Amino acid sequence: MFQLNPFHLLHASLLHFLMLQGALIFGYLIGQQLYKRRQLTLLQQLQQLQRRIDQLRKSRLPIIDPDNLPGSDRLTEILGITDPVERILLMTGIRTFAHLSRQTPGTIQRILTNNGPLMHPYDPATWPDQARLANDGQWGELRAWQGRMRRGLAETDRTQTTLSS
Template identity: 45%
Template sequence: MFDLNPFHLENASLLHFLMLQGAAILAYLIFRERFKQQLGRLNEKYQLLQAELDAREIIEPEVEEVFSSAPGRDDLKEIAGVNTKVEAILNGVGIHTFTQLANTPITTIRRVLAEHGPLIYTDDPVTWPKQAWLAAEGRWDELRGWQEQMRKGVYTDFQPTLLL
């Protein structure tokens, strides 16, 4: 085949080792520079995206602005996932009826729950406005059927049947 030491030099192994070391160092330096350039480009892109995100104004209404004053109170514990403590918190911020809960944005519900401490509720609050809408409409059979599906672990987004 071919001889690694064609001239039978005494230090050929050392020379080969040094050449490999030199090649490894050279490759390290080249790729380190490429990485720095790539990191710089990504940082610039991140800065642009961050500036664009900061420029966008996210308008979320205050909790008090969301709720209209409606007479009477409903038993919010009829909603799957709302327990006594959650109902007390919702009542404390002005949600007393199913209609008010149905008209409340999900982000507001999550924010209110987060601000009032860690709570354990059985279902995701994302379903609460839809359940409250069914309750406000008096469509208890549909509500109970949907809640039963959720308890079984079959979560399907509620599709209301139109009453003609």
């Protein structure tokens, strides 16, 4: 009768060892091929995503040069407005100090939130008041107020001086 256990053979342990080694090598080769295929698939997906990101970046905000835009003020004169923020405001139609002064801080914040990921949140609470001063040509008072804000004085300091004058 045929015995399933080959341990009665003289070199059975060696045969088992060789079969195990063969299975390990075969498994390693299969795993290596699967890994290479998965790596290639992930690389292709990464390239597709990178192309999509590039397309979105190109279509999101066109480059606007505020200096060459007719009928617009340089909004970066307002403390807190940087070049990227100015581009967003220009894209949404806010081009002058007068138009910015008519906006509420909540509206400005909503415009910034809806039109681009910014590195840090901006606080447009004083931007309409600063724009009003710039539009009225009161540059001295605007610069003095901005200096107080840079030193960390409270915003109420400016409103109290405005109310008293």
